Amino acid sequence: MLNALVVYATITGNNEAVADLIIANLQQNNINVTKKEISLCDVQTLLNFDIVVLVPYTYDNGALPEEGLDFYDDLALIKLPDVIYGVTGSGDLFYEDDYCLAVDAFAAALAATGATQGVSNLKLNLYPDDMAKEQIQAFVKQLLVTTTNQ
Template sequence: MTKVKIVFASITGNDEDIGYVLTEKFEDLGCDVDMSEVSQTDAEDFEDADICIVASYTYDQGIVPDEALDFYDDMQDLDLSGKVYGVCGSGDTFYEDFCRAVDEFGQVFDKVGATRGAEPVKVELDPEQDDIDHLDTFAEQIYKKAQE
């Protein structure tokens, strides 16, 4: 069974909701899914998964959330070759650096050898139906890539 690890960073719940959308979709695809909040998660947990997902909001001036910084730093020391990853998150287009933390996490995954399974999904605030459809497609593409 394909193992999926979803790690989210969320203050007001939007990225947690994104995590639940993805959990449901990956479970529909027959995967074994584990989801956890970033400050409660060891980066090494990705080593036990086939598919690695980060869903993170972006904070002031496009930065990775404070509570995600240790995790972000620890990720740099991993070897995730052979894993398929996806990054997504919620942001607000009011800010210049819309969803920049999503791209920051994507760069780390690239650096540590993981394979991108789908283009990043960036959600304006809370996920609405078209975002949910987009996230479902994102999960399907990642799942397909992990079967190759």
């Protein structure tokens, strides 16, 4: 059985809702899932999983979540060649050019570890509505396709 880790950061609860939807979709596909809040997750933990999904929020003018800065920095110190990853997050289109920039930053940091990107970054506006739920389902489906083809 494959093991997945879903790591999230949230202020409003939107990203935890996204994380929970990802977890539900993974579990429906018989994946063993662990959920961790980013400040409580050491990057070494990622070595124990086949699939890693990060769900960060973007703060203020494109900033990374403060509670995730150590995690982000520590990604530069690890190699994850056997991990398949995906990055998604909720943001607010109001912020235009700064919309969900943390998603791209964390995806780049994971790519630098040697991990394999299993699915394109997914940026969601605010709390996940029905359309977002369908996008999350497709996100997980593509992630699993990539994982089974490795």
